Amino acid sequence: MAAPVLNLSGVTKYLGNFALKDLSFSFPAGYIIGLIGTNGSGKTSLLHLLSGLYRQDQGIVQINGKSYPQDEKILHDELGFVFQEQLFDRRQTLSENAAFYGKYYSSYSQSDFHSFCRDFELQTDNRYRTLSKGEELKFQFAFALAHHPKLLLLDEPTANFDPQFRSRFLKCLKDFISDGRHSIVLATHLTADLDRIADYLLYLENGRILLASDIESMREQYRIVTGESYKIRLLPAELVIHTEPGEFGARAIVRHRHWVKYDRELAVTSPTVEDLMYFLTKRRHKK
Amino acid sequence: MKIVIQPQGTLAIYEQIVNQLKNAIVSGELKPNEALPSIRALAGDLQVSVITTKRAYAELEQEGLIRPVAGKGFYVCEYNTDYLKEKQYMMLEKRLLETIEEAKGAGISREEFLEMANALF
Amino acid sequence: MTAKIICDYFFTFSREKLRIYLKQFNNWWGSLYLLTIFPVLMRLLETPETAARYYAVVIPLIWAVTVPQLMPFKLTKIQYLCPLTERERKTYLTGMYCLRIAFPTLLHAAFRLPLIAAGWTNLTETCFELLFFICFSICVNVNPATPKMSEKHPLRYISVWLILSSIYGAFCIVGYLFVITGCSRSTSLLIGSLFLAIQLPLTIRMLFYLKHAITLSLRYENS
Numbered sequence: 001m002a003a004p005v006l007n008l009s010g011v012t013k014y015l016g017n018f019a020l021k022d023l024s025f026s027f028p029a030g031y032i033i034g035l036i037g038t039n040g041s042g043k044t045s046l047l048h049l050l051s052g053l054y055r056q057d058q059g060i061v062q063i064n065g066k067s068y069p070q071d072e073k074i075l076h077d078e079l080g081f082v083f084q085e086q087l088f089d090r091r092q093t094l095s096e097n098a099a100f101y102g103k104y105y106s107s108y109s110q111s112d113f114h115s116f117c118r119d120f121e122l123q124t125d126n127r128y129r130t131l132s133k134g135e136e137l138k139f140q141f142a143f144a145l146a147h148h149p150k151l152l153l154l155d156e157p158t159a160n161f162d163p164q165f166r167s168r169f170l171k172c173l174k175d176f177i178s179d180g181r182h183s184i185v186l187a188t189h190l191t192a193d194l195d196r197i198a199d200y201l202l203y204l205e206n207g208r209i210l211l212a213s214d215i216e217s218m219r220e221q222y223r224i225v226t227g228e229s230y231k232i233r234l235l236p237a238e239l240v241i242h243t244e245p246g247e248f249g250a251r252a253i254v255r256h257r258h259w260v261k262y263d264r265e266l267a268v269t270s271p272t273v274e275d276l277m278y279f280l281t282k283r284r285h286k287k
Numbered sequence: 288m289k290i291v292i293q294p295q296g297t298l299a300i301y302e303q304i305v306n307q308l309k310n311a312i313v314s315g316e317l318k319p320n321e322a323l324p325s326i327r328a329l330a331g332d333l334q335v336s337v338i339t340t341k342r343a344y345a346e347l348e349q350e351g352l353i354r355p356v357a358g359k360g361f362y363v364c365e366y367n368t369d370y371l372k373e374k375q376y377m378m379l380e381k382r383l384l385e386t387i388e389e390a391k392g393a394g395i396s397r398e399e400f401l402e403m404a405n406a407l408f
Numbered sequence: 409m410t411a412k413i414i415c416d417y418f419f420t421f422s423r424e425k426l427r428i429y430l431k432q433f434n435n436w437w438g439s440l441y442l443l444t445i446f447p448v449l450m451r452l453l454e455t456p457e458t459a460a461r462y463y464a465v466v467i468p469l470i471w472a473v474t475v476p477q478l479m480p481f482k483l484t485k486i487q488y489l490c491p492l493t494e495r496e497r498k499t500y501l502t503g504m505y506c507l508r509i510a511f512p513t514l515l516h517a518a519f520r521l522p523l524i525a526a527g528w529t530n531l532t533e534t535c536f537e538l539l540f541f542i543c544f545s546i547c548v549n550v551n552p553a554t555p556k557m558s559e560k561h562p563l564r565y566i567s568v569w570l571i572l573s574s575i576y577g578a579f580c581i582v583g584y585l586f587v588i589t590g591c592s593r594s595t596s597l598l599i600g601s602l603f604l605a606i607q608l609p610l611t612i613r614m615l616f617y618l619k620h621a622i623t624l625s626l627r628y629e630n631s
Contacts, residue, residue, distance in 0.1 A: 076490060
């Protein structure tokens with residue numbers, strides 16, 4: 001396996017009455033890591049931790065084998081961000097902003113920035129403060145790509161994009177990781193995007209990890225079974241994680257085993273990311 | 288070679304890739320010893336996850352249809368067409384059986400079923 | 409870096425920020441009071457000398473108060489995300505603080521020059537006033553522009569007093585005491601130096617706090 005792009009072990013961070021607790025995971029370089037979880041589950045806090053804005057109280061955070069604070073400058077040089085906030089100077093135009101902050105990066109290219117902006121239909125001589133939310137995220141994305149980072153941290157970028165741009169955006173992400181050395185952490189609510197392009201999933205709930213695995217073994221581990229309620233009840237109880245009874249039948253998420261033969265009248269499918277989130281969250285709430 | 292992915296299809300994405308590559312091999316569109324697109328190139332092209340594509344290739348490798356060459360990627364094996372045909376027959380048989388069961392359940396007679404098959408084929 | 413600091417300092421007055429600032433009535437009325445009502449009440453506008461003395465202090469003073477209010481002092485988020493070393497961040501922050509203190513002081517000094525030329529005041533008085541002014545512009549930065557001072561900090565309760573006393577010192581003792589009350593110049597200088605003797609050590613203590621605040625601001629979480 002390639003060297004891990006992210007390597008966290010036992011990371012704990014207290015933030016007021018919320019805490020990221022005991023996060024341990026490791027993902028290889030060259031993939032898209034989907035970061036999912038309900039609102040307030042700690043996605044943004046984790047991204048802040050990875051970007052060095054927060055420092056962990058316990059544990060080790062390593063990115064490409066380097067860690068804060070000693071390698072801060074190198075790490076920031078290798079990281080690109082798209083955050084939900086207005087990061088740049090509101091008085092200046094897009095190209096002034098990009099040129100100004102681009103100077104800090106070792107491999108920033110203004111001409112790349114302009115070509116990305118043309119691609120994303122951004123007017124580079126507009127002032128930053130005139131941008132709409134979607135345009136602002138586009139701009140941040142263009143700027144991030146223009147300084148050629150090794151790891152992109154994206155916080156909910158797709159929600160504000162129009163459908164047309166969204167597919168172009170996803171294409172950009174695929175292109176970005178295509179050489180196997182660049183990686184992406186993508187936090188999002190739009191799980192349909194992740195179903196398609198994510199390689200790994202990191203599922204946070206209340207500051208803890210509920211699931212961290214590659215997407216195929218997630219699909220392999222679980223099955224969504226739909227059918228008549230009594231047939232669902234006959235499934236091996238130790239494998240059923242959660243059942244949702246309905247008027248015309250029930251839906252259940254089960255742990256998949258190769259030896260389990262499902263009743264022919266039950267519809268058995270691999271879960272989508274959304275199914276997984278839905279059921280696993282339900283189960284937590286029941287507990 | 289053309290591969291079409293239906294994200295909302297009943298088959299998992301990796302199965303869709305496996306099936307379509309298999310068809311390309313059986314139909315001779317992919318010749319023995321021909322190089323397959325690299326995992327990342329294919330994943331980028333189809334806009335699907337790299338891991339999914341990897342899994343599809345692993346599946347094909349397990350079935351002996353393709354082989355990895357260190358540092359170069361995957362190549363189509365020298366396969367036995369009869370063996371492949373046999374396998375496809377077997378799969379078809381299994382699916383047909385399911386369909387027949389369903390037809391029986393719906394009270395369709397043998398003649399009616401054959402007629403339907405004839406008309407559709 | 410220097411260009412960025414200077415640019416950031418002088419372009420603080422974006423329209424929307426100013427609007428928000430003006431919405432806080434107390435500041436607005438405070439400035440209005442100092443600029444128009446107070447001098448009329450104190451009959452400071454009767455001679456050109458007192459008027460000039462007065463405005464030479466009050467205009468830079470309002471500037472010095474307004475800037476920290478408009479721009480809560482910290483690095484912007486992007487500056488925490490850029491590949492900068494802690495040292496570079498520190499240079500920026502320190503430069504910014506120096507400018508906040510130096511610029512109003514220089515402005516004040518510039519306003520004093522015509523007064524000296526007109527023979528209304530002398531160099532000693534000006535130096536005194538400048539010292540008070542520096543004290544003022546240091547203290548005025550402390551709470552609005554730095555991370556909130558902790559409850560236990562010994563200077564917490566006297567910071568307001570320090571600000572008020574330096575205003576008082578600056579534009580009453582040295583400038584007006586003899587003009588308004590008619591006491592001799594040397595008496596007013598004596599009272600002024602007594603004030604300074606208390607003011608200066610406390611202000612120096614305040615400077616150390618600012619230094620500490622800069623170190624704190626180097627980390628995003630603290631700002």
